[in-house]
Amino acid sequence: MKPILEIKSLSKRFKIQHQESYLSLRDKITGLLMPSRPSEDFWAIKDISFNVEAGESVGIIGRNGAGKSTLLKILSKITPPTSGQIICRGRVASLLEVGTGFHPELTGRENIFLNGSILGMKRHEIRKHFDAIIEFAGTEKFLDTPLKHYSSGMQLRLAFSVAAFLEPEVLVIDEVLAVGDAEFQKKCLGKMEEVSKSGRTVLFVSHNMAAVNSLCSSAVLIDKGSMVMKERTQDVITAYESIVSNTAGNHTGIIFLEPKNGVVKRVEIFCDDRLSSTAYMGCKLEIKIHFSNDAPLEFPVLGLIFKDSQNSPLLAINNKHYVGNLIKQPLRDGSISMTIPHLPFFEGNYFVDVHMGNAFKDLQVIRECFQLTVEPMKFSSIGEWPDKQYNKIFVKDVAWSVNDGGHD
């Protein structure tokens, strides 16, 4: 049998103009007279080829900006490729977002029909699944309430539920699981497993390696627009982790940021007051960001997100939530630092996203800005260590005591 999807040397080029702005007619007209602004070719994806067999579930992984979303957009016919082609042998439905076309003024019931038909379901199909959809979403009571009165969680549940009842031969899904509470995420994952087990083909993009691992039999790794490999999921995840840690790996504890025009100039990592990106469990960790900006910052905000090697966030902290504004006079440049007295992470590799902002606005977001290696520490004199499998966090200074039974 022929593969259900044949992707043949697919490439997509964007022209990036170096002055980012709305294209206005005036610009176009003045552009006719003056030499055009320098534009640069940017290949979002380049020469990607692979096949997907019917019934296969394939994960697509790669760092941010690797070209995963562009690939999905071409697969979903939203944007055309520059060269190459895809041969599809089945109905493809794509889910690049849950709740596409949801309208806040319409009721839950109306939105189910609208969203369903935008996703390509026929009216009788939606009617057939209607009860199951609302049951899955758990929003029966609010069926005739306008969507704008729904909580964001409820909107999301409703949106995913409609999508869950799509019945195409090929289902293309982009990071829709990155949202919602843990319980609902689990429910969604379960539903997706059901879909892929029922013999349908699934293409799944995610940063959540655990989800990719449990859903997909094989995976494609894309880096900088090119395909690195298509292998068994576990092998691809290992390769991905090594790519990520190669870029983020830097053991000096000081990171200079490129490009130089960002707000964040330099990041320093101190472990027990020594510059080092290798920390150990329970150490005093300080992260110091040197910033400078044209406009003075009235309320500099440093946000840090610590993620494990599977890219699941563990800790997201910022001074806005913890202490508020730290300065009285606006600062054009300076440094802001965060200190955790006892690092609560177990041994392993962690990735840290840095958000630098002013009050409520992010000025710069650096994903996977650096890797933090946490080394084990000695626990007891016996030399036996707690099992890594059961530990994600670490608590320092645990008090233990044993009392006798009170028999004199």
Add this chain to the structure above:
Amino acid sequence: MKENEEFIIAPPGKLSLNLVELWQYRELFYFFTWRDVKVKYKQTVLGVFWAILQPLFLMIIFTFFFGRALNVDTNGIPYPLFVFSGLLLWNLFSTGITNAGNSMVANANIIKKIYFPRLIIPITSVLSAVIDFCFAAGVFVGLLIWYSPVVDVTLAILYWPMGIILACVASFGPGCWLAALNIKYRDFRYAIPFLVQTLLFLTPVIYPVTILSKQWMQFLLALNPMYAAIEIFRAPLTGGLNNPTLVVISIGSGVILFLIGIFYFKKTEMYFADLV
């Protein structure tokens, strides 16, 4: 697996209207039109009455100024009826072209996330204007009963639908064009209301074309595709077309704009998601 379901995604090739695909997605026409109409009158007290009130009030104002004060000659039909028949179609056109022109940008979030034939969006924008038209047409029927003018029934059966279709064509073609341009150049967002306002005075809505004494001015006016729509729509009341040549010119101009609009839209639609 059926082999005939095979399709290919490739770089843009030759243009095709792909009517088969439009037919496959026919339910979306219904849902988008339904959404537009529903959303438009949500949280309003008067609801669809707005579709009636707008032309009605304009009619009253124009009747007062032009009918009474200036005493415009209208081939013997009462001025309110004359102006309302024009405004009825004009509203269909202006709502249609405005909605269609802004439709792609307004639906940007959908365009960026999912595929369907893009033409559905401007088409449904015009369709929702037709729904408004249907409500306002009720008032027209009321006026016809009130004034009971002499209506040439055979002409009416032929000309009224024709006028409506011409107005749809006149709003859809340029509407598509504007929609595609609007995605690339947001200038058109500001140009559309201005364009529509100006056109109102360049269309024989509130005055008959005979008001213009010079032949060449009448010809110039006939380049406006709405000229034919309104003339034809009024013909059953005025007892026939005043100047068939002008009407033919206007229909021709409408058809050409219609084709250009669709052509430009189809030519650029592949890149909407990249640009919007």
